Each structure stands twice: as C-alpha cells, then as structure tokens.
Amino acid sequence: MSNPTTSAPPPGGTNTHPGVHVGAATAETLEDYTLRFAPRHYRRWTPGVVATSALGGIAYLADFSIGANIGIAHGTVNALLGIAVAAVVIFVTGFPLAYYAARYNLDLDLITRGSGFGYHGSVVTNVIFATFTFIFFALEGSIMAQGLELGLGVPLWLGYAASTIIIFPLVVYGMKVLSTLQVWTTPLWLVLMVIPFAYLVISHPESVSQFTSYAGQDGTGGTVSIAAVMLAAGVCLSLIAQIAEQIDYLRFMPPRTPENSRRWWTAVVLAGPGWVVFGALKQAIGLFLAVYLIASLDPDAAATANEPVHQFLGIYEEMMPGWLALVLAVVLVVISQIKINVTNAYSGSLAWTNSYTRITKHYPGRLVFVGVNLLIALTLMEANMFDFLNGILGFYANCGIAWICTVATDIVVNKYLLKLSPMVPEFRRGMLYPVNPVGFVSLLLSAGLSILVFFGAFGDGIQPYSPMVAVVLAVVCPPVLAVATRGRYYLRRDDDGIAAPMFDEHGNPSGEVFTCHVCRQDYERPDVAACATHDDVVCSLCLSTDKVADHVLPARG
Known part of the structure; x- marks a missing residue:
C-alpha cells in the first residue's frame, strides 16, 4: 500500500x-x-557545517563555573579526577546515541521511544531533558546578568529579564537560523576564551604550580579522596544530557556514503560525544582561572571566582586598559549566553511540545513552549540559583544519567549483543506499545534509587556515589528486563x-x-x-x- x-x-x-x-x-x-x-x-548542510553548528552550542560558560565550584570545594586534584571520570562516562554513553541520530536522522526523543521506552513512556525522559534545558538556560542567563551588572550597571533582576527576552526572537525559526548564528559567532568566541588562559601560562608560569597544588577552601583537597572525586564527578555528570542538544543538530547530517564516510564519522564523533572533550577542558580552565584569582590577586576572591565574568575580567585587566578589559569580558559573556541559550530554548521547546502533543493529541505550536521554558528559567534566575548550584546539578545528574545510560545500554547491549531490541529505531504511533517496561522501569529504578542515595537515605558513606549507582543500575537493568520480557514490548x-x-x-x-x-x-x-x-x-x-x-x-x- x-x-x-x-x-x-x-x-x-x-x-x-x-x-x-x-x-x-x-x-x-x-x-x-x-x-x-x-x-x-532538507538535510543539505555538509558534515562540517553541521558539526560546527553543534559545537557552537557548547559555547556556554557554565563549564567555567562548574570547574571553579568543584575545585574550590574539593581541590584541584580531586576536581580534575572527577572531571575525567564524568568525561569518560559521557563520551561512552553519548557515542551510540550520536550515531543513531546522525544515521537515522532522529532526535533523542524519537530514538528513546524505540529504545526501550515506548510511545508514551518516553514522555518522562522529555521532562528530564526539558528540565536540563531550563536549568542551564537559567545558569547562562545568570552569568550574562552578572556581566551586564558589572559592565553596564544593570540591576541583576533586569539583567535576568533581558537575557531571557533577547533569546525569544532568535528561536522563532529552527536549524536554518541557528546554524548561521553558530558558525559566524564561533571564531570570535574562541579567541576571547583562549587568550586569558594562554596569557597566564606564558606570562605567569607559576600559575600552573599554584593550580596543581591548590587544596580547596578547607585545605583538605591536597590528596586524592574517592568520595570527593565522586562528588565532583556527580556535578559534572549533570551535563550528560547535553548529548540531546548535540543530537538536535546531528539529526540534520547528510546521508553517509562511501565518498563522505570519513568526514561524516569525524563530524559525528567530534560534535556528538566529542563535545565533552571541549567541555572538560573548559571546566579545567575555569578552575585554573579561579585559582589564579584567589592565589595571586585577592585571597577573598573566592566569593566571585566561580563567576566567569569575574574570571575573565580579572585576567583581561592584567593585559590591557580597564575599559577594554571590561568591554571584552562583557562581549564574551553575551556571545556565549546567546550561543548556548538559543539551543537551550530551541531544544527545550521541542521536548515540551513532544510530550504535550502525545499526551493531548493536540499540537499547540512550538513557540508556546519556548515561552514556557523561558518563564521557568527566568523564575530560577530570580531565585538566585547560583547560591545552590552544586545541589541542583548534583540532584539533576541522577535523572540525566538514568535516561542517557538506559538508552545507550539498550542500543549497545539489547540491540547489537542480545538482538532483543529492533536494530532500526521506531518512533511512529501504532508501531510501538504505549509503554515498554525495559527502559521505563530501568529509568525509574536507576533514577529513584540514586536520588535516595543522593539524599542520604542509605547513609553518609555511600551518599557521594549516587551517580555511580545511577550508572550501574542503568547498565544492568535494561538487558535483565529485555531478557525477562523476551523483547515483546518493543514493537506493537x-x-x-x-x-x-x-x-x-x-x-x-x-x-x-x-x-x-x-x-x-x-x-x-x-x-x-x-x-x-x-x-x-x-x-x-x-x-x-x-x-x-x-x-x-x-x-x-
């Protein structure tokens, strides 16, 4: 037919x-x-353009804050080990997701439906992803507001509003506008970000030894602590859902052919799981800049050393006149915020719209949920989320890990090894069961138990290991449930x-x-x-x- x-x-x-x-x-x-x-x-972009657009979306400055926060709390050694642990987990789990998105031209929600969750079961993962987008929108918007306050004297509350409103007209249209914005702004962003780090390494080589020996505020981070490493990794793992935003670009990859195979794979790896390599470097640089400010300029600078605008301004002021340093710091913050928050707003609106349409069987228009996402993010900003950033990210990490690791395990183990999950991702209504217990139950167990661990329900000794609990359960549960159900709930x-x-x-x-x-x-x-x-x-x-x-x-x- x-x-x-x-x-x-x-x-x-x-x-x-x-x-x-x-x-x-x-x-x-x-x-x-x-x-x-x-x-x-529709997919007429080259692999290079798609990859550049996707990597432009990781221009956020939140990495600098995250690196500074975990380093100030746990010391350089533990922070770097935590960053490395998180990066490995994110890369390994992100690879199969990125491949499926680029190969089959689907976003992560559509992949999730056929990878163990079912047509309606993936609604819960959409909520997890939408939460990711407005948390990090609020974080980036807060950083921009700090820059506007420092550079132009704009009150924080007004800066929060401005950083939100400026994004709305930029996400009215989709990939066509976003790809152009990301490609044209990336070179300037790279230059402004790299200059301070290069300046310190070349002009102040002692900053390297200060960085490696930094023991944190309480002085206990000079030696390796597994608990501290896991706590640091947990905060970094809150970024695991970033692969979904990368996939919102990677789904527009051109078909893979023998002629473009090398360029295709390079783009998928770099812009897919490879984003975490750049993210980990930014986290380390954020801590490096914070340590320099604390050790060399002002011992009390820890109060603002976790704020990227102060990090970059402090270094720029050593290199050039104060007025120019301030201008460049504000420009960097504004460009970074716009580059990532157009992606946050766009991806968040897709997640909300997907969920609403499946539940109500009514399509309200994506722009409705652009507004919803921005309103939630603005509320978080006005609540001064910077004061409890580590807590928010540590809690959220458990949910993000449960989702991403469950889908990755279904692809790698249930599809390729056990052959119980269909190799080709299915997303259409009528072809899928409403809920597949393989992914849905695995998510509930992984997220639920790891959150209980995070809040100390099983004692203080295991509390720092909640991210690892989430990883282990999300890897073990899907194949066990697939075997138990004989894979019968994948396809209707x-x-x-x-x-x-x-x-x-x-x-x-x-x-x-x-x-x-x-x-x-x-x-x-x-x-x-x-x-x-x-x-x-x-x-x-x-x-x-x-x-x-x-x-x-x-x-x-």
Whole structure:
C-alpha cells in the first residue's frame, strides 16, 4: 500500500478527517521537523557545517563555573579526577546515541521511544531533558546578568529579564537560523576564551604550580579522596544530557556514503560525544582561572571566582586598559549566553511540545513552549540559583544519567549483543506499545534509587556515589528486563503496511516521497505509515494528533 508522488501538494492542507489536528501545525513542523524524522531533501548542510553548528552550542560558560565550584570545594586534584571520570562516562554513553541520530536522522526523543521506552513512556525522559534545558538556560542567563551588572550597571533582576527576552526572537525559526548564528559567532568566541588562559601560562608560569597544588577552601583537597572525586564527578555528570542538544543538530547530517564516510564519522564523533572533550577542558580552565584569582590577586576572591565574568575580567585587566578589559569580558559573556541559550530554548521547546502533543493529541505550536521554558528559567534566575548550584546539578545528574545510560545500554547491549531490541529505531504511533517496561522501569529504578542515595537515605558513606549507582543500575537493568520480557514490548507490530523499502543501498533512510492523505503534504518514507481505515498513507504528525485513532494501525495478531 503506497502512494508515491513527486508533485508538491497544496500548502497547509485541510483537515478532512475527524479528530486530527493539521494545517498550521503541519506547516510549522516542516520548518525544522519538530516531532518527526528530518528528511533527506532538507538535510543539505555538509558534515562540517553541521558539526560546527553543534559545537557552537557548547559555547556556554557554565563549564567555567562548574570547574571553579568543584575545585574550590574539593581541590584541584580531586576536581580534575572527577572531571575525567564524568568525561569518560559521557563520551561512552553519548557515542551510540550520536550515531543513531546522525544515521537515522532522529532526535533523542524519537530514538528513546524505540529504545526501550515506548510511545508514551518516553514522555518522562522529555521532562528530564526539558528540565536540563531550563536549568542551564537559567545558569547562562545568570552569568550574562552578572556581566551586564558589572559592565553596564544593570540591576541583576533586569539583567535576568533581558537575557531571557533577547533569546525569544532568535528561536522563532529552527536549524536554518541557528546554524548561521553558530558558525559566524564561533571564531570570535574562541579567541576571547583562549587568550586569558594562554596569557597566564606564558606570562605567569607559576600559575600552573599554584593550580596543581591548590587544596580547596578547607585545605583538605591536597590528596586524592574517592568520595570527593565522586562528588565532583556527580556535578559534572549533570551535563550528560547535553548529548540531546548535540543530537538536535546531528539529526540534520547528510546521508553517509562511501565518498563522505570519513568526514561524516569525524563530524559525528567530534560534535556528538566529542563535545565533552571541549567541555572538560573548559571546566579545567575555569578552575585554573579561579585559582589564579584567589592565589595571586585577592585571597577573598573566592566569593566571585566561580563567576566567569569575574574570571575573565580579572585576567583581561592584567593585559590591557580597564575599559577594554571590561568591554571584552562583557562581549564574551553575551556571545556565549546567546550561543548556548538559543539551543537551550530551541531544544527545550521541542521536548515540551513532544510530550504535550502525545499526551493531548493536540499540537499547540512550538513557540508556546519556548515561552514556557523561558518563564521557568527566568523564575530560577530570580531565585538566585547560583547560591545552590552544586545541589541542583548534583540532584539533576541522577535523572540525566538514568535516561542517557538506559538508552545507550539498550542500543549497545539489547540491540547489537542480545538482538532483543529492533536494530532500526521506531518512533511512529501504532508501531510501538504505549509503554515498554525495559527502559521505563530501568529509568525509574536507576533514577529513584540514586536520588535516595543522593539524599542520604542509605547513609553518609555511600551518599557521594549516587551517580555511580545511577550508572550501574542503568547498565544492568535494561538487558535483565529485555531478557525477562523476551523483547515483546518493543514493537506493537512489525509491518507498517507500506511495501516500499525504508533504506537505500547505503543503509540511509529512503528519500522516496509519499503524500499524507490527511494533511496533503509530502513526506519521505520513514515518516509515513499505512492508514488503518483508508487505502492510503498517513504522516507521523497526523497519527500523533489523531484523537479517535481512526488512522492508527491495529496491533499485530
């Protein structure tokens, strides 16, 4: 049953079937393929442009704060070991997710659905991801507000509002605008960030020995403490969900062919799990700058040494006139905040919209949830989240680890080793069970027990190890549950009713075009399924918004 076409249908088709919300919703999702597969005809960027755009999204200064905070608390040695532990976990778990996103052109929510969670089961992971985006939006917005207060005398409350409002018009459009913004601002950002570090290493070589010997505020961090390392790693692991934001760019990778295979893999590795290499370096540099300020300029500087604007301003002032130092510090902060927070706002809006649409079967428009995400972030900023940053990040890390490690384990172990999970990620309604216990229960156990450990429910001795508890449970539970259920809850049915092949000769998603008989728009093969009540095809969005399940295929017999 298929209906291929090469002609363009009327734009913004009308709804001729009850219970299905189309028209304006369909048109908006086609701007950046919200909720759906990113088709071949849209993915015209080179691997290098996609990778640069994705890495532009990690321009955030939160890494400098995180590195400074854990170093001031636990000393340089323990902080660096914690950073390294977190980086290894993030890279290993991020690799299979990045590969699946780039290979099959899906965001992490769509991958999660078919990797152990089910059609509705992944709603909880969307909430986890949306939480990540507004926490880090608020953190970056707070840093920008600090810069505006220092440079222009803008009150913090007004700076919080300004750092929020400025982002909204930039995320009205999707990948087209974001890729341009990231590519053009990255060179200036790199120069402004690297200069202070290079200056200290060259002009003040003693800063290196000060850094390596720094024992923290209480002086107990001069020796290795496993508990301190784990506490530091837990804070850094709060960034594990950053791979989902990288994937929001990587899903637009071009098809992998023999001609571009090397460039394709390089882009996927660098912009996928490779982001953590750059992130770890920024955390170490943040601590390096903070230690220099504390040791060389002002022993009381620890009060603001964890704030990137003060870190960079302090070093710039040694290099140039005060007015120029202030200008450059503020410019760096503003560019960084804009580069990351357009991604936070964009990705957060996708996560909220995905969840809302599946629960209500109504698509309200992505911009509604841009506003929701920004409002939550602004509330966090006004509550002065910097005062309890480590606590927020340490708690959140347990949730992020549980999600990412569960999906990564399902891909690596359940798909490739046990062969119990379908190799090709499925995301369409009707093809998946509402909830798959393999991923859903694993997430609840991993996140729930590690959070209890984090809050001391099992004693102080194990409390610092809550991130490792989350990792271990998220690795062990999915294969155990997959074997116990024999993998029967992954697919509600095996056949989507369309005879045309899903992939081309190189294993890339097919570019064959079909017309949805509901919204009258063209979609490529992976984004459609046969209609249950008509001899025709229906797109994934119309399936998602079908309130009476008129078009949803029945379960297999």
